[in-house]
Amino acid sequence: KNVFDTLVGTILDIEGKTKDTIKARLDLERMGIRRGLWMNRDSDKARRDLAFFSLKPNDKKEFLKFVSSVKFPDGYASNIARCLRHDIVQVLCKFEMIFPPTFFTSMMHVMVHLPQEALLAGPVNYRWMYPIERLLGELKKSVRNRAKPEGSIIEAWVQYESLTFCGMYLKDVETAFNRPQRNNDGGMRKEKLSVFAQSARPFGDPGRGESFSTNDMEVAHWFVLNNCDEIMAYLDEHEEMMKREHPSHLVAQKQRELFPQWFLESVNKLKSSNSPTYSDELYNLAFGPIRAELFSGCYINGVKFLGAARDDKLCMQNSGVHVPGGGESTNIDFY
Template identity: 90%
Template sequence: MGSHDCHVFMQRLLPVGIRHLLPEDVVKPIMLLSRFFSQLTAKTLRRTDMFQLRHDIVQVLCKFEMIFPPAFFTSMMHVMVHLPEEALLAGPVNYRWMYPIERLLGELKKSVRNRAKPEGSIIEAWVQYESLTFCGMYLKDVETAFNRPQRNNDGGMRKEQLSVFAQSAQPFGDPGRGESFSTNDMEVAHWFVLNNCDEIMAYLDEHEQMMKREHPSHLVARKHRELFPQWFLDSVSYNDELYNLAFGPIRSELFSGCNVNGVKFLGAARDDKLCTQNSGVHVPGGGESTDIDFYGKLTTVVQLLYKDRYQVIMFKCRWFDTNPNRAGSVKIDHGVLSVNINRTWYDDDPYILANMASQIVYLDDPKAGSGWKVVQKMDHRNMYDIPELDPSDNDVDNEGCPKELEGREDSWEWLCAHFQAPEYVNKAQVNKGNRKKKTLLHHSGSRPFSYRMDARRREGSKFLEIDVFGDVYVRPGNELAESLHTTMVEREPVGSSVVRLQLPPETPIESVAPPQDAGFQILTETLDQTLGRRPGTYCRGMGNARRREPRPRSSAQSNSQVTALTAQVAALQGQMS
């Protein structure tokens, strides 16, 4: 195999084929290495991702050292540690790797006609190529390599105003045998067009609110779908694109393929006869299904024809069931997504707009068995997924870097990458949800409560627990903590008064030392009355610094109650006798 074949094999085929052949501790580092090269050789790179890769590749190689012998680790294995740093300095890999050079050398090698003088043959062929290139750049009305349309010609940009009419799509090919398009199919497709036209969202919302006022909740969706087309037609003006859309499709035509945004799609009936694959379709979730991605295969290309030669290109697809709440629909193993092609859904609503589709490839999943396909997302030639620049993005510049880190931009970028990493974001979301469930939030940080109690004890505090509660929980705006602390402070003189009763009457209350656990008792009583007592020995407001005394077991309480009742019964019997 050539170097490019090994490149594809490493990133695409090896992760799929080894999962059922090798032990788990061997498969995992190989999958991580494959993912490392996939991210490193992407067409667009982010600096934060490169910092993360620089950290991950070290851990991957450490896992390899636990599996393979020392002779496996040559200089070529060590060079992977430096690849992320090289990408940070030189940019995306595909602008400087050797594959284009090797391809050019292969073309020059083919031009050798005299093996005794290979240099002369190459020079002669190159002079001819340069001459033809020069002439081709200046010839007009002649098709050359510089003016011929692209291989997957989608018709170019259209002049229509509505987004559904302005799709860059060019259908082609006769439909397969048995393909039909009924009136009901046309209504379903047209309803999808209306719901996915950005320019009429205001009309849809207005009519839906009207239906909610006029009909009960269980009939709103059905009435909205039945009455909206005619209401929309009556609401728009004539001689307008909106009117042509509201009038509905006049007729339809079926095709077996379509070029969309420079990508060729073929229907499954035609695609299954070829050794290539162009029927896989992927649509990211939207609306209420943002967490669900849709995967399927294209069956038919539908062209809806409206008035004044307006048209909408749609894909009719066979959608696989990818609902994560249903068992046996999707499987994710080491980041590899597999779908069950024997289970389908949305059979009554299979249409999408052509420009919604992204092309994917399905591979057999040897681990899951027959009926399961691994989803492979591809990067097409001359297509780049470049995000828009955000001034607040750390990949654009170092704006926002604090003065303490000036001259240490690498540290600042590492911090940004750390706080944007998926593991940290997920952990932060979980902690945020846990904090919302709590009634009281302390502001002690990681410092234990016992340290604060020791500090208060050295200061001579009489009510340690109450003072620590005020230090940790009371903050401006926290009305609950402020009211609880105020109640505790108001109860402090009561604890001192109990001791004062045992002292001479002239003893001032300020000089009276309260009982040892007076602060703890006041705190627990106040919190139990307001928030309820927690089960067990845990005490709110004290963390792990103080614990309650364990309650007597229920069996012991029952025995004591039985003994007391027995004694009372015996006493009553004695009185009666």
């Protein structure tokens, strides 16, 4: 963050953030180096002209427009240190040829050492002093009797440990031990059919259902039926019927066209005969898709997805589904 603030503040010439100040220009002039960055003196006045590495107003707009359009997936942070640490020495050397010496604060040179230090010693959060400082701050807040601060801290700590211990056994109360994850999808549902047992939890104000064409509804219905493991016996039975009634090259096409109606009739027969294999879920599956409520997003498998209309207003990208597709000779990814 500090390096980013210094770099962006300098190239955008932000007052209070830039390292290309009047004092920096006077230092260059006093040292007799970087003549192109000296103060421009006109009679008895001196002014600081825009440096060659600073962006002009139009360039600033284009730069900020690009930065505002950058989006990363929710929960993802781009770790540029993996690539940067290999070239950081060369990058700093090139920076020294462009920016004034005041640009190179202690944080700039720390970038050379931090990646290697992290590789050798592990994550810094296990080694720095901030957790201890935060703990001491919390202990100081628990002091009620300033004449005996140690006793107040001990009493508060005993209460904290007691509540923490009891929290491990409170199943119906949300504690630090049973708190749901950030993108809680509600877990797997207990329906008998796998197509109805998906772990998904919609959110947002429900609106009117989306209208699809008849062809799209038929395609979606066939996709669900063809991927439901519990009705594979019905699919196999209907396929055998199609093989007896139609040529081999038309079997797949005829099954796709005729199976949904045949399956619905078969389920209705099971319902009328009170068959033990009949269930409401089986009937709902055979009945086909109906108009459903439209939500702005949903949680599924621990991931949050948003609609494109809502996603356009955020700085994170949470919309879009990627499906790897396989063919006979090529693999095509679908979005």
